[in-house]
Amino acid sequence: MAPQDNSGQTPDTDDPVVERIDVDAVNAPAQRPLYEKRRKIFPRKVSGQFRKVKWVILAATLGVYYLLPWVRWDRGPNSPDQAVLVDFPTQRFYFFFIEIWPQEIYFVTGLLILAALILFLVTSIAGRVWCGYSCPQTVWTDLFIWVERLIEGDRNARVRLNDAPWTAEKIRKRVLKHSAWLVIAVCTGGAWVFYFADAPTLAVQLLQFDAPLVSYVFIGVLTFTTYMLAGHAREQVCTYMCPWPRIQGAMLDEHSLLVTYRKWRGEPRGRHKKGESWDGRGDCVDCNSCVAVCPMGIDIRDGEQLECINCALCIDACDDIMDKVGRPRGLIAYDTVAGLETRTAGAASRPKLFRPRTIIYAVLIALVGSIMLVALMSRSDTDLTVLRDRNPLFVKLSDGGIRNGYTVKILNKQREPRVYELSLEGLAGAELSIVGLNDRTVRVDADRLRSIRIGVTAAGTGEAVSDFYLIATETKTGAVFRHATTFRRAR
Numbered sequence: 001m002a003p004q005d006n007s008g009q010t011p012d013t014d015d016p017v018v019e020r021i022d023v024d025a026v027n028a029p030a031q032r033p034l035y036e037k038r039r040k041i042f043p044r045k046v047s048g049q050f051r052k053v054k055w056v057i058l059a060a061t062l063g064v065y066y067l068l069p070w071v072r073w074d075r076g077p078n079s080p081d082q083a084v085l086v087d088f089p090t091q092r093f094y095f096f097f098i099e100i101w102p103q104e105i106y107f108v109t110g111l112l113i114l115a116a117l118i119l120f121l122v123t124s125i126a127g128r129v130w131c132g133y134s135c136p137q138t139v140w141t142d143l144f145i146w147v148e149r150l151i152e153g154d155r156n157a158r159v160r161l162n163d164a165p166w167t168a169e170k171i172r173k174r175v176l177k178h179s180a181w182l183v184i185a186v187c188t189g190g191a192w193v194f195y196f197a198d199a200p201t202l203a204v205q206l207l208q209f210d211a212p213l214v215s216y217v218f219i220g221v222l223t224f225t226t227y228m229l230a231g232h233a234r235e236q237v238c239t240y241m242c243p244w245p246r247i248q249g250a251m252l253d254e255h256s257l258l259v260t261y262r263k264w265r266g267e268p269r270g271r272h273k274k275g276e277s278w279d280g281r282g283d284c285v286d287c288n289s290c291v292a293v294c295p296m297g298i299d300i301r302d303g304e305q306l307e308c309i310n311c312a313l314c315i316d317a318c319d320d321i322m323d324k325v326g327r328p329r330g331l332i333a334y335d336t337v338a339g340l341e342t343r344t345a346g347a348a349s350r351p352k353l354f355r356p357r358t359i360i361y362a363v364l365i366a367l368v369g370s371i372m373l374v375a376l377m378s379r380s381d382t383d384l385t386v387l388r389d390r391n392p393l394f395v396k397l398s399d400g401g402i403r404n405g406y407t408v409k410i411l412n413k414q415r416e417p418r419v420y421e422l423s424l425e426g427l428a429g430a431e432l433s434i435v436g437l438n439d440r441t442v443r444v445d446a447d448r449l450r451s452i453r454i455g456v457t458a459a460g461t462g463e464a465v466s467d468f469y470l471i472a473t474e475t476k477t478g479a480v481f482r483h484a485t486t487f488r489r490a491r
Contacts (some may be wrong), residue, residue, distance in 0.1 A: 004042040021273060026235075026297030029055075037172060038236050040162065041297040043145060045156035048316025058142055059131050066187065069194035076415050078446070086196050091448075098376070102410065103383055108317070110372045117368065121361035123251045127258040128260055128335070131244065132311035137237050139199075140188070140230035141295065143183055151177045180230045183225070189222030236297045238309060245306050254338040255352040259310045261290075261301045261332050264344040264366035270302075272325060276473060283327045290314035292334060382418070383411035386470050386483045394488045400460045402489045409451045410472060412444040420472040421442050422454065427487055430458040441475065456487060464489055 009143045026039050052171050073083040073096055080087060085094040093100040095107070100107050119130060131138060132425040152158045154174050164170055193215045194202060205211035206219075229237050238245065252258075266284035284301070291299045293314060300314050335343075336351055389405035397403060412418050422440045432440060435453035444450045458466075466487045473480050 007129060020286060021292045023288050023292045025291050025294075025299035026301070026330075026334070038170060038233070039297070040075040041154045041295065042158045042234060043147060043295045043313075044292040045316075046293040046313050046317045046320070048313075048319060050312035050316050054133055054142065054311065054313075055167065058139050061134060061136075061139050062143065066443050068192045069131065069191065069199040073101075077414065080198065082198055083309070084195060085198075100415070101383075101411070103385075103413065104379070107372065111353065111377075114365065114368050114372065116295060117361055117365045120251055121358060124253070124256060124358050124361060126310070127252060127256050128245070128308070128310040132240065133310040135309075137229060137242070138309065138311070138468050140184075140226060141234050143184065144230045144234075145295065147180045147184070148177055151180065164381045168244060178231075180442060181227055185223040185230075186219065187225035188226045189219035192222050193218050198454060235307065238296065239307050251357075253355075253357070254341075255336050255355055257334045257336055257351055258304060259305070259308060259312055259315065259332065260335045260340060262340065262486065263337065264340070266301070266331050278327075283322065283325075283331050284323060285321065287321055287322050287354045293317040300335045380481065381413045382420075382472070382474065382479070382481050383409075383413070384470070384472050384483045385409040385411075388485055388488075394490065395461065396490060401457050402460045402487075403457045404487050406454050406470070406485065408454055408470065410444050411444060412446065414446060416446050417443060418446075418469070419475045422474055423471045423473065424456065425469040425471050425482070427456070427458055427466055430468070430487070432455055432456055442472075458487060458489070460489060464487055 026041055027449075036364065068084050069082065071083040072081050072095075074081055075094070081096060083096050085092075087094065091102045108347060122130060125394070125410065131425075145279060148158065152161050161173065190206070191202075197215075202215065204209060206215065233241075266282040269282050269284035270284045271287075272278075272281075272285045288299075290301065291297075291314075294300070294311070295311065295317070298305050298307050299307065312334070315332050315334070319329040321393055322329050322331055339351065377398055384407070385407075387407040393404075395405075397401045408422070410420060420442050422432060422434065424432050432438060433455045434442065435455065442450065442452060454470075466489070467484065469482045471480060471482050
């Protein structure tokens with residue numbers, strides 16, 4: 001039997017080292033319309049350092065996504081023990097020891113800004129590595145392709161199966177594949193809803209068909225989207241649906257690391273026979289391995305392309321070929337536009353990581369991160385908010401005094417009830433009264449927000465607008481909380 005290479009092709013007897021794979025680039029620049037119906041891509045299995053990195057990231061990200069809702073975190077009595085929970089009934093977000101209230105939504109805003117800046121920095125340094133390694137579309141597509149390869153075989157077997165007429169064996173494999181995809185999609189949707197309710201409780205309710213209707217709706221929607229996007233749309237999502245390929249173009253420069261074909265070294269390309277001289281020709285043996293392994297269906301030798309997600313699988317494939325033909329690795333590698341130009345001229349080049357845009361991004365990341373950290377560490381366990389009535393602005397009393405009305409909201413973030421005594425500061429001779437209460441103390445239950453109405457009465461003479469502070473003093477600890485507001489009088 002003739003020897004087989006890892007592509008599944010039977011090598012030519014004159015060249016037992018490398019066989020050219022019969023594959024065309026689906027997204028070749030010369031034939032790329034504005035839009036065309038999807039043509040199936042059958043990526044070939046590949047091994048190497050970048051493929052190993054992708055497996056590690058895939059396992060880590062999917063592990064975190066599926067398992068995180070089941071992690072427990074003791075917060076004491078009358079509190080949820082789920083480590084990560086978005087609790088809509090109590091309007092709370094829990095993340096291990098951090099508890100975010102609706103009034104603290106700015107922390108979420110800051111986190112989104114921080115994530116965006118980190119993505120900008122990574123893109124400026126290493127191009128679309130987010131797309132190639134960590135994007136949910138890439139991760140789930142990788143998982144679906146692995147399942148497909150497990151059931152239907154590697155590239156050549158899948159191509160033959162796709163082109164073959166419908167038989168019992170083909171139906172069996174297709175049913176098995178799509179069933180596995182649907183199981184993964186259902187698990188994906190189920191894991192998502194577990195972040196919004198106690199996971200063990202909700203799981204039992206789902207199995208007993210006793211869960212809220214909205215849970216089944218979200219599971220159904222995410223099942224459908226996961227199955228369609230990762231199983232059928234795949235590269236179409238990156239090419240047509242995702243805006244990031246267009247946005248990231250503004251963040252790249254000549255010093256950004258990209259997956260590149262070193263044309264100066266690879267050309268002129270051509271098939272190579274064992275024992276032939278390499279004089280007068282490039283290192284590229286035109287085997288098409290880089291095209292066969294690409295999940296986006298491009299030929300990296302055509303230059304930088306919108307569809308390239310920088311997954312680096314073509315690097316692993318090309319390095320394997322270079323090892324077989326006895327040439328140095330790195331014909332396809334991470335490189336910069338400036339580096340390519342320098343090496344083409346015969347000079348050495350090193351990536352320039354520190355440049356104005358990367359420094360600016362790094363400084364902004366440090367600044368935003370520091371602000372968020374300081375705000376998180378220094379935040380109070382009580383929030384005091386005062387809203388002055390606007391209609392009417394004031395009430396003139398029979399004795400000539402002026403009364404203003406206010407709505408006071410006191411948020412107690414502690415796990416025990418607290419009592420606060422209200423007072424005024426900065427408004428001479430003013431009196432404070434609480435609607436419905438005989439004194440100036442307010443009890444706020446544990447982990448609750450209480451809203452009360454107060455009236456402030458002062459002399460009718462004085463400035464039209466006077467600034468003062470409403471003071472809330474916690475009676476047990478003596479902690480003082482203040483909020484600035486204004487008092488209005490008639491002129």
